[in-house]
Structures are given as structure tokens and as C-alpha cells.
Amino acid sequence: MIAKLRVARPTDNLPALLRFYRDGLGLTELAAFTGHNGFDGVMLGHPQAPYHLEFTHQPSHPAGRAPTADNLLVFYLPNAAEWQQAVDRMRAAGFAPVASYNPYWDQLGCTFEDPDGYRVVLQRAAWAL
Structure with missing residues (x-):
């Protein structure tokens, strides 16, 4: 069995993250909730x-920003046309690329910073381990 992965983190601004991850990155909104035990x-x-991202907001608990510029989610997009579409969609949604903290990611990728300071790399390569 292969485990499914949920990456969960708090935010102070759900609407801005929706614009980044849904409208810019092109992820699908799978579920949402309001007022669930204060979240x-x-x-x-x-x-x-086999993965999804969960963003939560608790009004009485400030989440703050990313601790460093090297907190990354990396999406591997080996097809050049699909990679370019993803980059163009981010730009069309109003998100400009930023220089990567680690220059490795700038060689074949394009990095974007979300409203909380966390970064997403669109890597134009296959995931080879």
C-alpha cells in the first residue's frame, strides 16, 4: 500500500492562498469547512x-510567515509545454517569479512565493531518484 499525503499548515489569509494555489497553481478545491472547532x-x-494541501485558519491564533525562503513545495513537470502552461497560469494570476534561495532550483525551474512567504517550485524535469 502507498500512503496518501496531506500537507497541512495554518495561514492568516485563506482567500489569498486560494488565489495562489487554486487560481495560479491550478489545484482543485477538494473540500472546505468553516467553523469546525474554531477553524x-x-x-x-x-x-x-495521492496528496493534497490543507490550509487552516483559526481567528484567535496568528500563523505568521514562512520561517525561511527555503521552505519549498516542488512540482515536477517534465513536459515542456505543460511546464510553460503552469508558469504562464501563475503569471496570469498575478504572481511573479522570484529568485530561488538555493540557485539549483533556478536551473530548470521557476519559483513563486505564496502570500505567507512559502515557496513553490515548478521544476521542468522528471523526478528521478
Whole structure:
């Protein structure tokens, strides 16, 4: 069995993250909730993927920003046309690329910073381990 992965983190601004991850990155809104034990949240991903991202907001608990510029999510997009579409979609949604903290990611990728300071790399390569 292969485990499914949920990456969960708090935010102070759910609407801005929705614009970044849903509208810019192109992830699907899989579920959302409000007022669940004092939390609001949204899950984003692709319905067939074994992962999704969960962002939560608790009004009485400030989440703050990313601790460093090297907190990354990396999406490997080996098809050049699909990679370019993803980069163009981010730019069209109003998100400009930023220089990567680690210059490795700038060689074949394009990095974007979300409203909380966390970064997403669109890597134009296959994931080879």
C-alpha cells in the first residue's frame, strides 16, 4: 500500500492562498469547512493524486510567515509545454517569479512565493531518484 499525503499548515489569509494555489497553481478545491472547532479551512489538490494541501485558519491564533525562503513545495513537470502552461497560469494570476534561495532550483525551474512567504517550485524535469 502507498500512503496518501496531506500537507497541512495554518495561514492568516485563506482567500489569498486560494488565489495562489487554486487560481495560479491550478489545484482543485477538494473540500472546505468553516467553523469546525474554531477553524476554517480548505483542501486543494488533484482528485486522482495521492496528496493534497490543507490550509487552516483559526481567528484567535496568528500563523505568521514562512520561517525561511527555503521552505519549498516542488512540482515536477517534465513536459515542456505543460511546464510553460503552469508558469504562464501563475503569471496570469498575478504572481511573479522570484529568485530561488538555493540557485539549483533556478536551473530548470521557476519559483513563486505564496502570500505567507512559502515557496513553490515548478521544476521542468522528471523526478528521478
